[in-house]
Amino acid sequence: MTKVRTRFAPSPTGYLHIGGLRSALYAYLFAKKQGGDFILRIEDTDQQRHVEGAEDVIYNTLRETGLIWDEGPDVGGAYGPYVQTERRAIYQKYADELVERGGAYRCFCTKEELDRRRAEAEAKGETFKYDKHCLGLSEAEIREKIEAGLPCVIRQNVPESGQASFDDLIFGQITVDCATLDDNVLIKADGLPTYNFANVVDDHLMAISHVMRGTEYLSSTPKYNLLYEGFGWEKPQYIHMSPVMRDEKRKLSKRDGDASYDDFIQKGYLKEAIVNYIALLGWNPGTEQEKFSLEELVEAFSLEGMSKSPAIFDPVKLTWLNFEYIRALDPADYRAYALPWYEKAGLAGWDYGILDRILQPRTEIFSQIPDMVAFLVAMPAFDASLYANKKSKCDPALAKELLPQEMALLEGLPDWNETAIHDALMQFAADQGRKNGQVLWPLRIAIAGQAVTPGGAIEILALLGRDESLRRLQESMAALGA
């Protein structure tokens, strides 16, 4: 059996979006599961849409997420070059060969003329199809036009009748009538190949065993098989993957402002969570396991679990998975991720130990940290009605009664640390015959100024320190008239 070889073949036209990353992931998983090779090829034949630096984004993202390629532009390999613009001569040679074999022909019709006819056909509600006009040109006529310097493309010569088909490992057999197929351009006037030609030549020459790509190629693949037949080449296996959608109608795309991989990282998502989530978008392991490391994904991956229908990207579920990963982080790793956000929030130099402890179990995305701790940096204005809480059996009147006593108690503490504060307050509650909630609720409100806080009164007192705690208490009591 020949070695499994898959490839990820992105166009360097911008940032790597989530859908592209998922395609790369599946191609990687499929190859690695079977001990095969994963190849990276850059498809840059469209010079118009090329974006500077886009290749680096691709390299960096794949490396970061652990999708390490065995062959590619930067690491080389036995089937290079791996950048299509560096393979010009190869395509030219094979195109000439295909012309010889009758599978393609030179065409001198101008783009303008064809565009006009296409528009005309469209206006009439018809499908435009090239009429094979140049197929009838004689050798002499062709030579004459070339010598005259007329621009020329090479078109695929599709049979006018019969059927073309292929077997897809996910979708099964796909068959189309050749009559519905057009004689597409294989080599453009600029000498570069179109995707239609380059992908076939490259996949064959690079010995790709399984062509994995999006379903947008599902209906044109029969046509590509005609090319393989024209050359007498062995066809690869095909695996078409359904797209990731933004909603029912739109595909996920950077153009529509959908987040790219980099955007998610910057917002404080963990790469492990992103990879895990997109793996599950359109694939299921056949078990109820939901958390997978990349290694576990390789182990569990199978085409059986691939879905045929498009999957809608759900940021809420991604966030949940991210939360799971953050909670499972080693404390030291959590600190490393959180530190920049603490600093951004204005908490540089605070007691990171307490911050980690109250925040790690509550952080879904790191970018939430500044909002969660804003009350520590600046005391929010609040209304006395916040002292009212049914479950804690507390109201403004009770707050007014207890707060001064608690203030006095805290003022008298010899040491200001969590244990000391905790013990003193618990003792106070016991002495007063009060529920813990009655003592702690008003205190927390008085020093935090908001109903919901990460952590409780004791942690917050410890974080704020004695001076700031007492200052806030004083201020809140004054507002209460206590």
Added chain:
RNA sequence: GCCCAGUUCGUCUAGUGGCCUAGGACACCGCCCUCUCACGGCGGCGACACGGGUUCGACUCCCGUACUGGGUGCCA
């Protein structure tokens, strides 16, 4: 328009003719725990696109319709 696909809770999905009064996860709601929130525990809401067949029996097979996606480029 024509061609190729797809269609199970709001979302991701399980389901390959009887195991389905359709299972899980996220979200949502309720209760418990609790100084708030979160965590955790328990419970709830919620789907086979529609219509015909085939069959003793259909979410599962066939046909049609609807809807969605893709293609119909000297884009990929």
